Amino acid sequence: MAPRSRKASASTKPLLKAPVRIGPLDAAALVGELRQLHEDAEDPDIERMPADNELYGALLYAEKHAKVFNRAGMEASQRAAGIKRVLLWEYLREQVDLHQAKAIEDARGAKAEWADLAPVLAVNTPSAAYNKAKRLQATRLTDGSLGDRPVRRTPEAVIEAERRIAAQALAERRAMESARDRHQLVLPVAQRVLDHREELAADADAQDWLDEMAAVVDDCHTPTQQVSLARYLDAAVRAFAKMEQRTGKPPATTEAARLAYSAAVELLSR
Template sequence: MARPARKSAAPTKPLRKKPVRIGTLDTAAVIGELRQLHEDAEDKEVGRMPADEELFGALLHLEANAGALKSEMARRQAAIARVRLWEYLREQADLHQAKAVEHARAAGAEWTDLAPALAVNTPSAAYNKAKRLQAAVLTDASRDGRPVRRTPEAVLEAERQAAAQAAAARRAEEEAARRYALLTPVAQRLLEHRAGLDDDGEVTYWLDQIAAVLPSCQTATQMVSLRTYVEAVVREMRKTERATGRPAVSTSEAGHAYAAAVEVVTG
């Protein structure tokens, strides 16, 4: 009986499991530990070993002189450390090569120019390989930040999601800026006509908070505080109106200032 054909995963579908990665690693410290193993083994070539910060050169030297380690335990320890460092280099290579491709494209390079550098034969292959490299620097926002599947389709989808999120963030920032542009003059009018606002202590307290923050209201935190204080003034004045059954203002100017505050905090 023929086995049913196995369905391939959709090219945009995220990986089921989050891949294990080396991540952040103090490579100089690891190379330093390997250098010490060779010094302890009285390796005559250790003096020619590149500096701890020269990871690639140091790894090549350690590979060439692995036999200088006398004990099996030391050889095993050193070899495992080298495997880890090469894996770290592999991860970093994807990240930095993707950035290099991005810089080349920004400088006007065509995919035809990049094909030989990416060790492929056609512009389309260069494009596809570059997209796979980009998977190393992108995460899937819809899947708990998991790495993106290494297909051009998955990378394009992740880029679309990132662009949509950036656009939404810009819209939110623009809306916040619009609201705060309206808020400042409203807060100023409340202060100018505070004598006509109901003074039950709570209103006075929140107006004093507005007066304290308004002259230097520039940062996002200060703007949030200013809105909180204006909302508190409106809340307390409405509470007074419900309790007394009469308007919480005594002048028409104060009434206009109050109405503007209500509009800006509920709009």
């Protein structure tokens, strides 16, 4: 019976399980803890250990002087120091990927060719430099379509993630522009409703939404504020509609208030 061939997974398919990463940590504090372990072990050269914020140098020092723990009774300290060094090297590896990706981005922004970057990326061809750069960019990207999972480290996956991120940014920008245009209609209607709020028989729910409107209507400049005002107006109208359905009475107690409320209903129905 012929063996079943494994189906190759698509190169753009994100990892089903997000890779574990160290992420942000206080590296200087950990170097300080490593320093203390060496001091407690009576390291005779501890004064030569680089400062806590000199991570690479401190790790090289700790590696070179690890023998201070090679005596009886120091097993726990030796283990703790070794684990901290492993953690800090892994953290440093992650930071290197992030910063190298940014350096490549800056070099490309200054018109550097992939042929220029190939030797400094330790690869032989411009195409290999491009692929390596794309893999490094995976450390800076997450795929929002899959719960912000890290992107798979392949050029194809990075390109696909960049396409999705750009499309999402474009959609958000268009939504903000639409909200800004609509705000020109929402603002006068919202202000008119608030001008007549004393003539609207509002229950607690409607009053809360009117309060929210009042809090932003006079200082409504950013797209987020403009979207919020539209949502508050919509919520207030819905609250009034529920109240009217429940009581059988229209919310407006004057003709001016009725016209203001009707204008809001008409606007939100478009």
